[in-house]
Amino acid sequence: MTEAVARVGVDELVDGLRSQGLRITGARRAICAVLAESRGEHLTAAAIHQRAVARSGVPINASTIYRTIEVLQVLSLVRYAHLGHGPAVVHLVQDGGHHHLVCEICGRTEDLPAADVRAALRELAERHHFVPATLHVSVIGICAECRAAG
Amino acid sequence: MTEAVARVGVDELVDGLRSQGLRITGARRAICAVLAESRGEHLTAAAIHQRAVARSGVPINASTIYRTIEVLQVLSLVRYAHLGHGPAVVHLVQDGGHHHLVCEICGRTEDLPAADVRAALRELAERHHFVPATLHVSVIGICAECRAAG
C-alpha cells in the first residue's frame, strides 16, 4: 500500500518557479505549500484556494489560484485530471504519475500506480501509431468500503 | 483498423426509450438519429444540438439536448467522457465500450478497443479491492499525423 516515492516539498515547487525567472509571492508560496502537503491528493481549485487562505491568513483571489495552477502545470509540476462531471482536480506529479480509481458511490479516489498501467497501454497506443505523453486513466467503479456498506 | 461491430441504429435507441415507457418525440428521434449516424464519434452537446436541428429542420432547445443525453446515459445507451478541458463529449455505446487516444496537438481522438484494455486494468483494480464499472481511459499523446507534420 505504502511505498517509497520521491518526496516533493515546497522547495522543489518554489525552485521550479524560480528557475523560470518567475517571482515568488506570498500567494504562490502558500499554493505550493498546500500542494506539497497534499502528497498527491486530488484537489479542486476551490479546495486549494480554501487551504491556501487558511494557511497564509491572507486573502487570495480565486483567479490567482487558477493562474498559478496554470503555471505549475506548464512546468509539469502538477497535473490536471477530469474525473467525471464537476470541477477539474489537480495533483502533484510526484511519482512518475499515477491514475485513478474513482468510486461512483462515495466519489473518493484512490491512486493506481502508473508503472503497471503504463506498460499495458503503451503497447496498445503504439499499435495505433500513437506516442503516449500523459496518461490519464480513470477507472470508475465501487470501492471496497461502499461495497461492504451495501 | 475497421472491424465488424454490432451496429447501433436509430431503432435500438428509440426502442430503448420506449421500453422504459418514455415518450418518443420529434426532438428525441432527431437526437437518436444523430447519435446513430455518428457511429461512435465523440460529440459535444453543442454538436449534437446543431446536427439534430439541421436534420429535423425544427428548432430544439439546448436543455432538451442535455435532458435527452441524460436519459440515454442512464439507460447505458450513450456514455460521457471528459477529455481534458472543454465541454464533455458523448458517444454511443456500441462495441462493448472503448477508450480514447487523444492527440494533444490536433485534439482529435481515436478509439482504443475496450476489450484489450479492460483485462489489464481489471486485474489492477481488483488488486485494490475495487469493482470496475465504467472504464474511462484517455491516453493523451501525439498522433501519427501530427508527428509526421513535425
Add this chain to the structure above:
DNA sequence: ATGTGTGCAAAGCATTTGCAGCCAG
C-alpha cells in the same frame, strides 16, 4: 525602477433548473 503578479469585477462557457404550456400516449 520595471514589469510581473495580484485583486477586483465582469464576462464567458457549459450545464442545470423552475415554471407554464404542449403533445404523445
Add this chain to the structure above:
DNA sequence: CTGGCTGCAAATGCTTTGCACACAT
C-alpha cells in the same frame, strides 16, 4: 385526458480575462 416533455429564461458553477495597482526582483 393527463403527465411527461419541451421551450424559455434565468440561475448556477467553474474558469477566464481586462485593467489598474502593488510588490518582488
